[in-house]
Amino acid sequence: MAEQKKMVNDITSMDVDFSKWYTDIVKKAELMDYSSVKGCMILQPYGYAIWENIQSDLDKRFKETGVQNVYMPLLIPESLLQKEKDHVAGFAPEVAWVTHGGAEKLSERLCIRPTSEVLFCEHYEKIIKSYRDLPKLYNQWCSVLRWEKTTRPFLRSSEFLWQEGHTMHETAEEAQEETLRMLHVYNDFFRETLAIPAVIGKKTEKEKFAGAVSTYTIEPMMHNGVALQGGTSHYFGDGFAKSFGITFTGRDNTQQHPHQTSWGVSTRMIGAVIMVHGDNNGLVMPPKIAPIQLAIVPVAQHKEGVLEKANELYSQLAKNFRVKLDDSDNSPGWKFAQYEMQGVPLRLEIGPKDIEKNQCVLVRRDNREKIFVSLDNLEEEINKALQAVHDALYQRALENLQSKTFIAKNHEEFLNTAENKPGFIKAMWCGDSACEDKLKDETGGVKSRCIPFEEEHLADTCVCCGKPAKHMVYWGKQY
Numbered sequence: 095m096a097e098q099k100k101m102v103n104d105i106t107s108m109d110v111d112f113s114k115w116y117t118d119i120v121k122k123a124e125l126m127d128y129s130s131v132k133g134c135m136i137l138q139p140y141g142y143a144i145w146e147n148i149q150s151d152l153d154k155r156f157k158e159t160g161v162q163n164v165y166m167p168l169l170i171p172e173s174l175l176q177k178e179k180d181h182v183a184g185f186a187p188e189v190a191w192v193t194h195g196g197a198e199k200l201s202e203r204l205c206i207r208p209t210s211e212v213l214f215c216e217h218y219e220k221i222i223k224s225y226r227d228l229p230k231l232y233n234q235w236c237s238v239l240r241w242e243k244t245t246r247p248f249l250r251s252s253e254f255l256w257q258e259g260h261t262m263h264e265t266a267e268e269a270q271e272e273t274l275r276m277l278h279v280y281n282d283f284f285r286e287t288l289a290i291p292a293v294i295g296k297k298t299e300k301e302k303f304a305g306a307v308s309t310y311t312i313e314p315m316m317h318n319g320v321a322l323q324g325g326t327s328h329y330f331g332d333g334f335a336k337s338f339g340i341t342f343t344g345r346d347n348t349q350q351h352p353h354q355t356s357w358g359v360s361t362r363m364i365g366a367v368i369m370v371h372g373d374n375n376g377l378v379m380p381p382k383i384a385p386i387q388l389a390i391v392p393v394a395q396h397k398e399g400v401l402e403k404a405n406e407l408y409s410q411l412a413k414n415f416r417v418k419l420d421d422s423d424n425s426p427g428w429k430f431a432q433y434e435m436q437g438v439p440l441r442l443e444i445g446p447k448d449i450e451k452n453q454c455v456l457v458r459r460d461n462r463e464k465i466f467v468s469l470d471n472l473e474e475e476i477n478k479a480l481q482a483v484h485d486a487l488y489q490r491a492l493e494n495l496q497s498k499t500f501i502a503k504n505h506e507e508f509l510n511t512a513e514n515k516p517g518f519i520k521a522m523w524c525g526d527s528a529c530e531d532k533l534k535d536e537t538g539g540v541k542s543r544c545i546p547f548e549e550e551h552l553a554d555t556c557v558c559c560g561k562p563a564k565h566m567v568y569w570g571k572q573y
Contacts, residue, residue: 105435107374112318119368120247123377123436128511129345133245133252137361140222140412143385144364145255146461149235152257152288152359155279161231161259165349166213169204174212178336179536183304188240190252206239208569211356213303215338216258218352221329224343225264228352231273233259249322249367249573256360262340262352269353270329275329276357277310284324288485289380289557290314290364292324293518293568294543300527303356307331313543313568314491316369319498319516320572321543324366325359365573370491377437380487381480385475389433390419393426393445407442407472414473434459440476444572486513499568503553507561508569512537524556531560533569543568 096191105122108115121127125141136146153163169192192204207213218230235257242250259276263269277294284290292314302309304330332351335341344350371378381387388411392404401421408419419439420429426443433441443455456465456475460483467475498517502508511519519540523529534541549566556563 096113099238099308105374105376108317108372110416115374116365116369116372117247118222118493119372119376119435125364131252133242135247135251135253135278137255140385144367144379144383145361147383147385148287148363149257152279152283152374153235155232155283156257156259159275159279160229161233163234164232165234165236166207166210166217168207170207170210170212172214175205188242189238190241194413194525201306206238208238208240209356209358210234210238210258211260211334212234212338214335216352218335219338219340222262222340222342222352225345225350227342228262228264229268230241230262231259231272232261233257234425246317246365246573256358259357260262260354261355262335263355264342264344264350264352266353268329268375269331269355269437273308273310273327273355273357276355277312277325280312280327280357280359283424283520284312284314285488287380287382288367288370289484289491290324290366291488291492293495293544293546295546295568296488297326297544298523298527298530298542299565300530301542303328305330305333306356307333311346311544311571314366314370315498315518315570316573317372317563318369319518319570320369321567321572322366322369323572324363325357327357328355330354330356344444365367369573370494371487372437375431376435377488379437379439381484384437384439385416386418386433386438387416387434387480388418388440388442389429390417390442391426391429392419392421392425393431393443395421399445399449400444400446402566404444407469409445411473411476415476416494440479458483460490501552502557504555505557508533508557509536512540513568516571518543518568520550520566520568521557522551522553522555523567524559524561525564526556526559526561527557529558539571540569543570543572543573 106114124138129135129136188208193403237253237255239253242252245251261272281294284292292312294312295309297309306396310327312324313321334352334354335351341349390404390408392400395401411417439459441457448454453466453471454465456479500511500515500519502511502519502521508521530542543561543565545565
């Protein structure tokens with residue numbers, strides 16, 4: 095896309111300082127504010143509205159697969175957390191503890207949930223008795239707390255909002271199917287709703303979730319070539335079930351352990367939307383999650399009939415779209431810049447001459463294209479324009495992903511690409527985690543992102559050690 099005239103001057107250019115650009119947008123668009131508790135964000139109305147739209151869309155997708163929503167406690171007794179040793183070891187550095195209730199010291203510390211596997215397992219042990227009780231397909235929308243050392247709005251914070259699905263199944267095959275089904279639900283959501291393409295696949299043993307048998311991930315690429323783990327889906331096998339004594343009477347009348355999955359996405363997706371679609375004028379919102387899909391801006395609103403017509407259009411369009419009518423006394427130019435910065439997908443301009451011609455002007459946020467539309471078929475044209483914005487955003491992000499994905503066939507190529515070409519690197523790997531550690535150290539943070547479902551054979555040997563290769567891996571830096 096050709097460079098456009100900058101309408102918002104107090105946003106740092108992404109080419110000058112990508113990190114500062116990101117923070118400027120988050121603050122300028124009033125998505126969040128910092129609280130007095132280090133690492134905890136205040137989600138402001140516009141930012142929370144984005145999350146509500148994400149939640150609504152995903153929740154519908156989950157329920158179409160048979161998932162039901164529940165809610166688990168905020169606090170976890172230490173003895174309960176300790177029942178799954180690999181799991182607790184993975185989260186131990188991030189756990190926050192409650193030691194007092196009022197003035198009284200508790201007899202047992204309570205953990206503020208970093209995730210809720212153990213709580214679901216405790217509940218499942220009580221309610222699963224027979225194969226007829228399975229599957230159990232539960233999800234909860236909640237916040238979790240992980241004591242992060244660094245804070246970046248939406249990307250890394252101590253407390254964040256998310257959903258966590260926890261399901262139990264009669265057989266390993268059913269649980270594995272559920273693990274992959276939910277991964278593809280996420281991938282469809284990223285593509286169809288967020289207009290974000292991604293690489294999906296399996297995490298290496300080193301990078302998998304604590305306590306999982308296998309972890310699958312969706313990995314979108316940000317504008318600057320850095321990965322963001324968009325969501326994960328885990329197959330736990332029957333490890334948690336054994337630790338928590340969860341058994342059921344099988345179809346053959348024997349006692350068996352159910353097989354478990356877990357999957358989740360969080361408010362990090364808002365960070366992904368900013369860094370995939372945003373530009374130097376601010377946010378560029380995918381239409382399906384935009385808090386405002388259409389901003390109506392009356393032009394020369396002091397003239398007779400203009401505000402009346404704008405209000406008429408608002409009443410008509412608000413039935414089917416998320417619409418804002420700005421009849422404030424700010425100038426049209428100020429309003430244009432404001433909605434540009436907020437990433438509103440479409441702006442509708444209506445003035446005296448437009449009213450005479452029974453038309454209005456639609457302006458797309460992604461490319462500023464102006465479309466003159468008859469008021470007689472306005473809703474149809476808005477729908478077409480919103481879809482066009484979505485498609486263009488996806489295509490632009492796909493081109494960025496493709497243009498910043500490179501191939502390295504040997505160690506020298508890998509190091510050279512990592513140093514000079516930000517993005518993903520496709521390279522062969524022997525399967526040894528020591529090679530992962532070495533490549534990360536040598537490149538200042540390039541890690542394995544995933545083993546894709548469809549692997550290419552790029553070379554016979556590992557890009558690090560030269561031993562026979564087992565997998566092709568996507569590598570890259572991450573937020």
